[in-house]
Amino acid sequence: xxxxxxxxxxxxxxxxxxxxxxxxxxxxxxxxxxxxxxxxxxxxxxxxxxxxxxxxxxxxxxxxxxxxxxxxxxxxxxxxxxxxxxxxxxxxxxxxxxxxxxxxxxxxxxxxxxxxxxxxxxxxxxxxxxxxxxxxxxxxxxxxxxxxxxxxxxxxxxxxxxxxxxxxxxxxxxxxxxxxxxxxxxxxxxxxxxxxxxxxxxxxxxxxxxxxxxxxxxxxxxxxxxxxxxxxxxxxxxxxxxxxxxxxxxxxxxxxxxxxxxxxxxxxxxxxxxxxxxxxxxxxxxxxxxxxxxxxxxxxxxxxxxxxxxxxxxxxxxxxxxxxxxxxxxxxxxxxxxxxx
Amino acid sequence: xxxxxxxxxxxxxxxxxxxxxxxxxxxxxxxxxxxxxxxxxxxxxxxxxxxxxxxxxxxxxxxxxxxxxxxxxxxxxxxxxxxxxxxxxxxxxxxxxxxxxxxxxxxxxxxxxxxxxxxxxxxxxxxxxxxxxxxx
Amino acid sequence: xxxxxxxxxxxxxxxxxxxxxxxxxxxxxxxxxxxxxxxxxxxxxxxxxxxxxxxxxxxxxxxxxxxxxxxxxxxxxxxxxxxxxxxxxxxxxxxxxxxxxxxxxxxxxxxxxxxxxxxxxxxxxxxxxxxxxxxxxxxxxxxxxxxxxxxxxxxxxxxxxxxxxxxxxxxxxxxxxxxxxxxxxxxxxxxxxxxxxxxxxxxxxxxxxxxxxxxxxxxxxxxxxxxxxxxxxxxxxxxxxxxxxxxxxxxxxxxxxxxxxxxxxxxxxxxxxxxxxxxxxxxxxxxxxxxxxxxxxxxxxxxxxxxxxxxxxxxxxxxxxxxxxxxxxxxxxxxxxxxxxxxxxxxxxxxxxxxxxxxxxxxxxxxxxxxxxxxxxxxxxxxxxxxxxxxxxxxx
Numbered sequence: 001x002x003x004x005x006x007x008x009x010x011x012x013x014x015x016x017x018x019x020x021x022x023x024x025x026x027x028x029x030x031x032x033x034x035x036x037x038x039x040x041x042x043x044x045x046x047x048x049x050x051x052x053x054x055x056x057x058x059x060x061x062x063x064x065x066x067x068x069x070x071x072x073x074x075x076x077x078x079x080x081x082x083x084x085x086x087x088x089x090x091x092x093x094x095x096x097x098x099x100x101x102x103x104x105x106x107x108x109x110x111x112x113x114x115x116x117x118x119x120x121x122x123x124x125x126x127x128x129x130x131x132x133x134x135x136x137x138x139x140x141x142x143x144x145x146x147x148x149x150x151x152x153x154x155x156x157x158x159x160x161x162x163x164x165x166x167x168x169x170x171x172x173x174x175x176x177x178x179x180x181x182x183x184x185x186x187x188x189x190x191x192x193x194x195x196x197x198x199x200x201x202x203x204x205x206x207x208x209x210x211x212x213x214x215x216x217x218x219x220x221x222x223x224x225x226x227x228x229x230x231x232x233x234x235x236x237x238x239x240x241x242x243x244x245x246x247x248x249x250x251x252x253x254x255x256x257x258x259x260x261x262x263x264x265x266x267x268x269x270x271x272x273x274x275x276x277x278x279x280x281x282x283x284x285x286x287x288x289x290x291x292x293x294x295x296x297x298x299x300x301x302x303x304x305x306x307x308x309x310x311x312x313x314x315x316x317x318x319x320x321x322x323x324x325x326x327x328x329x330x331x332x333x334x335x336x337x338x339x340x341x
Numbered sequence: 342x343x344x345x346x347x348x349x350x351x352x353x354x355x356x357x358x359x360x361x362x363x364x365x366x367x368x369x370x371x372x373x374x375x376x377x378x379x380x381x382x383x384x385x386x387x388x389x390x391x392x393x394x395x396x397x398x399x400x401x402x403x404x405x406x407x408x409x410x411x412x413x414x415x416x417x418x419x420x421x422x423x424x425x426x427x428x429x430x431x432x433x434x435x436x437x438x439x440x441x442x443x444x445x446x447x448x449x450x451x452x453x454x455x456x457x458x459x460x461x462x463x464x465x466x467x468x469x470x471x472x473x474x475x476x477x
Numbered sequence: 478x479x480x481x482x483x484x485x486x487x488x489x490x491x492x493x494x495x496x497x498x499x500x501x502x503x504x505x506x507x508x509x510x511x512x513x514x515x516x517x518x519x520x521x522x523x524x525x526x527x528x529x530x531x532x533x534x535x536x537x538x539x540x541x542x543x544x545x546x547x548x549x550x551x552x553x554x555x556x557x558x559x560x561x562x563x564x565x566x567x568x569x570x571x572x573x574x575x576x577x578x579x580x581x582x583x584x585x586x587x588x589x590x591x592x593x594x595x596x597x598x599x600x601x602x603x604x605x606x607x608x609x610x611x612x613x614x615x616x617x618x619x620x621x622x623x624x625x626x627x628x629x630x631x632x633x634x635x636x637x638x639x640x641x642x643x644x645x646x647x648x649x650x651x652x653x654x655x656x657x658x659x660x661x662x663x664x665x666x667x668x669x670x671x672x673x674x675x676x677x678x679x680x681x682x683x684x685x686x687x688x689x690x691x692x693x694x695x696x697x698x699x700x701x702x703x704x705x706x707x708x709x710x711x712x713x714x715x716x717x718x719x720x721x722x723x724x725x726x727x728x729x730x731x732x733x734x735x736x737x738x739x740x741x742x743x744x745x746x747x748x749x750x751x752x753x754x755x756x757x758x759x760x761x762x763x764x765x766x767x768x769x770x771x772x773x774x775x776x777x778x779x780x781x782x783x784x785x786x787x788x789x790x791x792x793x794x795x796x797x798x799x800x801x802x803x804x805x806x807x808x809x810x811x812x813x814x815x816x817x818x819x820x821x822x823x824x825x826x827x828x829x830x831x832x833x834x835x836x837x838x839x840x841x842x843x844x845x846x847x848x849x850x851x852x853x854x855x856x857x858x859x860x861x862x863x864x865x866x867x868x869x870x871x872x873x
Contacts, residue, residue: 049393087360404632405685417624466620
């Protein structure tokens with residue numbers, strides 16, 4: 001099976017305290033989140049993350065047969081964003097452009113699609129990018145909690161640093177957060193407890209269990225559990241339902257970087273890969289919009305041969321910060337605009 | 342006066358320059374420039390070849406503009422960079438608002454940024470960012 | 478050129494924010510004043526060709542006024558009229574074309590008129606229009622030109638000048654102090670008040686390191702000059718002023734092609750050519766009207782034209798060497814800084830000043846005339862890639 005040949009991430013340096021966005025509206029939130037500068041967006045973040053992933057992988061861009069981007073923040077309903085990254089990465093015109101949109105599970109679907117393409121033999125290498133900066137509106141949960149970041153994985157059969165030994169998905173019709181074309185923001189949870197139990201927990205647990213059953217492993221075989229992290233409590237609740245000790249869970253990032261959507265699981269994965277030892281097994285499970293994808297990843301010896309993440313460890317990105325105030329945030333997100341005259 | 346739309350041929354023609362940093366170098370006088378051209382602007386020679394500009398360099402000069410066109414928010418710090426391997430590049434420096442943060446001779450690197458939006462389409466290009474030792 | 482062309486009369490209107498006057502009114506008034514400025518009078522029918530300096534045209538919503546625009550404005554329907562545009566040196570180049578018309582032998586009398594209406598738009602908008610906005614409107618990619626404008630290009634030079642030549646923001650402010658002081662005495666100047674170094678440095682930062690008072694204003698105005706063959710000049714006036722040299726110099730328009738950021742090749746080339754044409758040297762010049770669109774620009778201009786070595790101008794300024802009563806008066810009219818910068822009219826307004834100074838008709842702002850030679854200079858255009866220099870003299 002194919003595996004991860006290289007990885008790279010990008011997190012903007014600006015931070016907003018979550019309470020600064022919540023309190024003016026009588027809401028409550030804690031922690032802080034990473035936010036884009038006025039000239040950043042999912043494409044600029046993806047460019048920096050993917051450039052590093054390709055360098056880390058040591059692969060010639062001309063060999064990359066397809067680019068898979070997963071996001072719930074595309075600025076366009078019709079117009080690809082993949083070709084812009086194809087330009088910055090200097091891919092060949094034969095490379096296939098694939099945008100996965102519509103959910104924060106899109107990043108995981110992008111990885112799934114890439115694996116399928118490599119397994120089928122259609123392509124030799126693919127690059128998978130999760131990138132997110134979801135639209136927000138004043139007074140909503142998202143305005144306090146949605147963070148911005150991008151993560152990229154080069155997938156292939158040669159030069160693997162971590163194998164992907166199995167995949168399992170579990171989905172039902174379930175309306176989680178949504179954003180219709182008539183809306184300029186993503187909704188809050190309809191009801192946190194309902195969405196938590198019958199959305200996040202149910203699907204994530206089912207996908208994880210299904211994966212373990214499919215590849216004949218139990219929770220004892222895993223050293224790390226990397227789950228989608230809309231906030232820092234949810235992974236623990238899912239872990240408890242799976243009987244997984246909290247020690248296995250990837251470190252909390254939602255209270256320092258926010259809810260990273262389509263790259264949430266990949267960013268946490270990068271943090272784990274920055275430190276994991278050869279032979280260790282990682283459970284990676286995403287969740288979004290009633291869909292959950294679970295992957296089993298085993299680290300290889302080869303991970304020691306390439307400088308991990310080219311030195312751009314997740315920790316360093318978390319430490320690199322500059323606070324902005326709520327007013328600046330409203331301006332950069334264009335929630336507040338200057339009147340034309 | 343309305344500028345050509347992002348969907349126009351003008352922007353499309355510049356894709357190799359803007360995304361792949363392809364300019365030209367004069368084989369006679371060595372002058373490096375962009376966009377790609379057929380005649381050297383310095384010596385008039387027709388003997389030119391394609392040249393890939395480096396994404397790293399040092400600051401030649403800079404200024405911080407507070408009077409900007411409608412659609413841009415000030416300040417806009419403008420920079421001219423001496424690129425590694427030759428040539429200069431004009432652009433904007435990102436993540437900087439104070440003159441004190443920039444020094445002539447300081448190291449900078451290109452990062453992709455959203456430069457403009459017109460008719461809902463974003464135009465991307467390289468801006469410069471101070472090279473941060475913290476991220477090495 | 479030398480010995481072939483004479484200026485027989487000039488005229489202008491006071492520059493300023495002339496909200497009550499449109500482009501047509503200003504051009505007409507300048508033209509009428511110019512006809513009146515011919516000592517022995519002139520019949521308008523004697524004018525055989527005209528050049529119309531008009532820079533902004535469509536850029537600030539003015540509509541493009543071509544040659545026929547001027548023909549209508551001044552009632553000259555029987556002669557060829559061409560619109561000239563060459564950036565900030567439009568005025569210099571309009572004058573130069575009118576000179577060439579005479580020097581070529583084709584026309585005996587020609588008219589050069591420049592007019593600019595800038596204040597029908599708010600100050601900032603015309604400043605931005607002067608810079609080209611985001612680049613796509615100039616056929617370039619926004620990522621290369623973003624936020625660029627008149628002040629930003631000179632600010633890029635100003636930063637490097639301080640780094641390489643040791644001048645300071647106080648030195649730049651001193652240029653404003655001197656030019657404002659001169660402007661107080663000039664009835665045609667836009668601004669007629671004194672400033673101090675402190676006031677300049679405390680004014681809002683427009684484009685660091687340049688402050689609001691480092692920048693010339695946005696001005697409306699019009700100015701004109703009448704030229705004729707040198708050998709018949711005395712028919713019109715006993716005190717004609719002769720053209721020694723008239724030149725335009727080029728440099729790269731793209732900043733990334735520039736060789737450095739402490740001197741402008743356009744000025745260097747324009748001046749060198751004009752001096753060669755006239756067979757004179759910088760040391761022969763009694764006074765000069767230079768293009769101080771920004772205060773640091775004046776220091777560069779003084780050096781680029783050859784009045785002193787590179788890096789010395791700010792030191793000489795500190796010593797008062799460019800004051801009106803000193804060795805080499807610069808901008809006795811107040812310069813662009815105080816006199817104003819109605820782009821196409823500026824160069825011709827400077828020609829008017831040089832004309833009056835050489836004829837010793839400049840009242841309380843009169844400078845000492847030793848060799849009888851005055852120099853006029855503009856620089857500008859995209860990337861400051863164009864400069865115009867005209868050298869005039871009391872004797873042919």
